[in-house]
Amino acid sequence: MSLTLTVDGDRWRAHLRKVAGEHPGLVPVAKGNGYGFTLGRLARKAQWLGVDTLAIGTYDEIGHVAQRFDGSLLVLTPWRPFGAALDLDPAEDPALARRLIHTVGRVEDLHALLTRQPDARFVLERMTSMQRHGLSARGLWAAARALAEHPRARLEGIALHLPLAQGSHLSEVTRLMNDVVAAGLDTTTVWVSHLTDDELTALRARYADYTIRPRIGTSLWLGDRDALRVTATVLDVHDLERGDAFGYRARTAPKSGHLLVVSGGTAHGIGLEAPTGESSIKARAATLARGGLDAVGFVRSPFSIDGKQRLFAEPPHMQASMLFLPSGAHVPQVGDLVDVRVRYTATAFDRVVIT
Structure with a gap:
């Protein structure tokens, strides 16, 4: 009587382990409807994979995953000084606050976040050709200056969210990485989305002193479609x-x-x-x-x-x-x-x- 997703468990789990093994520093992405599996189920699978960080889409999704995954939670939607982000009071739940990694894409938001929570964890998002969220090169420099005023701030890295367009992203990533290096920020971690395996290999070789952390959703959870079957009654x-x-x-x-x-x-x-x-x-x-x-x-x-x-x-x-x-x-x-x-x-x- 139902619309049912049936998963070949052994095959699906083998695929998850394979992707995790091939991508050092993997950050699974669980957002929206959990790619059909639900957020809670993906959070438990991320825990099973043994990763240290799970990426989610919005602050409203935290409640679906926080009790099922005990590592860090990277929120992909940029932090703003209004809305659901402010529903989480660090004073009321300091343990959860320590697990959250915010995404910051505006210098004014960086000031507002650190005024509210001086020891907040966050990544600075660099604007890419997607033109969605993020800081310009000058914005990165301004952020570096702002961080000098907040010694307790915990910068976890730079985030790059690249488009799904065909063709290599390497030339764009190289240009963006040059901006990251030039800004002189106190981090050597870069969180990336939508790079191919070959692009990740090339990026790691070119910037060997940086830690590259791939955020992967679709090709992780849905990468082996033959393990999945959807049926109606x-x-x-x-x-x-x-x-x-x-x-x-x-x-x-x-x-x-x-x-x-x-x-x-x-x-x-x-x-x-x-x-x-x-x-x-x-x-x-x-x-x-x-x-x-x-x-x-x-x-x-x-x-x-x-x-x-x-x-x-x-x-x-x-x-x-x-x-x-x-x-x-x-x-x-x-x-x-x-x-x-x-x-x-x-x-x-x-x-x-x-x-």
Whole structure:
């Protein structure tokens, strides 16, 4: 009756150990929906891996992981002097405060953080070509001057969050590292995201006196897709004749076939689309094709039967979806499982089963 993520436990754990072994200083990233696994489960797996630091997305996520992972917690969202970051009072929970590593991307925020907590732990984020958060080269120099006024401050390193664009990041990273060296900051640790293994090797060789700490999420938790299977349950099957009405909107069947009701709907993230990074002509053509199907009421669903993605009979509901099977297609029975292709970072599963 559920939308279920089933994990081949032995294979998944072997993959996690392999990635950890290949990446010295690994910082697993657990944020959002926990890549489909939930934050708590990933925190426990990070503890099992034996890493000393877990990266999370926001301050609101701390409560999901703090009791399941006993190491340091790096918050990727930059610290600001307002909002959820201020809900954590170092005086009320000094033990948790000592575990937190904040991300700082503005000099004024650095002053505000250290005024509030003089011994705060933090990384300084350098702005990259993503143009999202971070300090400029001059900002790093200003931060170095500011830190001279705060002798108890605990600078844990410099953070670089690079884009996912194709091509090598090495030239950009080299330029950014030159800024780090020139700023004269009292740290030799650099936290990086989205570098390939070859780029990490080259960076470590070029800056041998620096410790490079890769923050890895997707390729860690979801790197072996064959260890993961998502299934939905067939809840009902109905015969349809051409012209029969069905669903919330009383659509009519374009031809005879079967109506399948399966678990998984908008509450799980099924049928909800987000912009993708695809920019090729083929990807654009596929988008136009989907739009044309939508205009006539035929939209391909992520549910597969006999290896073929089936059409939504109508837009998915909160916790279930209706699929149309034409005559001649194999018809599953109530209680059967059908495979579902999902975007893990945008899907909330009813159950996660690790064998």
